[in-house]
Amino acid sequence: MSVASMTGFARCEGGADDVSFVWELRSVNGKGLDLKIRLPQGFEAIESEVRRLAAARLTRGNVQISLQVRRGEERPDFSLNEAMLEQMLALTRRLVDGGHAAPPTADGLLAIRGVIDVADSSVGAEALAERHELALARFGEALERLCEARREEGAALKAILDQRIAELHDLVMRAEADPARRPQTIRARLAAQVAEILQAAEGLDDQRLHAEVALLATRADIREELDRLRTHLDAAAALLSSGGPIGRRLDFLSQEFNRESNTICSKSNAASLTAIGVEMKVVVDQFREQVQNLE
Template sequence: MTGETHRTAAADDALNSMTGFGRAEGALGAARWTWELRSVNGKGLDVRLRLPGGLESIETQAREIVSRRLSRGNVSANLSYQRGQGDLVPQVNETGLNAVLTSLEAIRAHVPDAAPVALEAILAQKGVIDWKEPEEDETEREALETALLESLGEALNALCAMRASEGRAIETVLRGQLATIADLTQQAEDAPCRSLDAIRARLSAQVAALMETGAGLDPARLHQEAALLATKADIREELDRLVAHVAAARALLDKGGPVGRRFDFLAQEFNREANTLCSKSNGTELTAIGLELKTVIDQMREQIQNLE
């Protein structure tokens, strides 16, 4: 397609932001134009074109060029176009000229001795001469459209370069946050309050305190309840899933490309495990780790919102 630029294999592997700006200028003969492209976050791809009157014929091709390069983001593409004054040709407006001549005749009827009005003065009257663009043949029109779409491709290259640059910065931040999540998960794994001896001692102390109240509690029943509580407080599955989520997130970063939606879903899973870990916590240390996990995950989700 005219003006189309293709993604390279390296571009396919890049992690891109949805925020960027691109600008390109072009010229053909006396005509001058400027493309300006801006993109911000969006759930899908929304391309909004602003084209001058008379150039609506390139809209479909322009949209296709953008959609072949981008998969997400709200994109605005504005074309400023100026045709050189030298390309305009004068044309007598018969209606306007007749109106001026009729007015002059009426005035002369009242002032017969008035000096004749110079031709230049008549032509200078508003509406007598119209400046119009010359008729374009099909070849000239195709050449203009080709040049405009090529310039759009250049502006799109600049936009994609900025999105890729910001994408690399986001990737660096995300990898750091994943490392922090992995470290916190290991801290939760190693938390002393999770050891069997710690759980046994804590439950034994609680059972002993209950027995001292003389409430006539059944030791066997208390043992069953204690075992049930210990089972409910087990976070083995949550820790295993957090480890798996970190591996999956790193795989997405390694894969690159438009992975924003999948990463956002994964971030929701991260948050779910952190919430469950906090609810099952059986010690202040583990609670603190869970809260820190939630903070890092929230920060990570903010970054993910910028990903294509």
């Protein structure tokens, strides 16, 4: 299964006889799946099926779906919903009298959905059902194109994320091999720090001294952080290889990357290790920024 981005665009046009359908689908990042569907009058009945089809293919993203219907020589019948228009007029009068709104215009009132009903006088129920079926067929094509666009961008993102993981693996190896982590270097640094403690507190008892030395030794060792970071990196690489909707899990792992690199920086008492930790944080930020685009 491939990795998919949450951003993409697709357009599909087609139809039969004197009616054509134009679907446009736009997708951007989102925490979950949010579908916003705009259909022309007469096609409201297909909204539930459009929603079902989209939810079956997409798991995350803010997706805008719109349909335009273009008719040939056929002339639709227009009818005025007088009851609804009276309600709108009464409501606007109250708002105007209360000083909450300006007087409405005729085109503004007529633009309200439902005030003007459009009906195809020459289209019966059977023909309308066929048009709905054709429109859904074109929607299926547009949805496939959107998924393909998201997969293409996902492939590009995967290459970037694989590179960031490789960079972090390299930084872990550099940290492990850093001269500041050699046992003799750590021993000498601890000895100097213990000497400072003894000089600052002559009356320090042995138990307190042992506790201070143990604390210094713990802070000097970043082995656990490096091991955990390597484990998280391997898990991220496995997720990218498996594909599918992995954005949330990779975002969680990127937080773990950040936590370990922060700890390495805070425990480091050598400039070389601190520099490596800072470089880790930069790469982790780049990794997490790209992960936000994944489904």
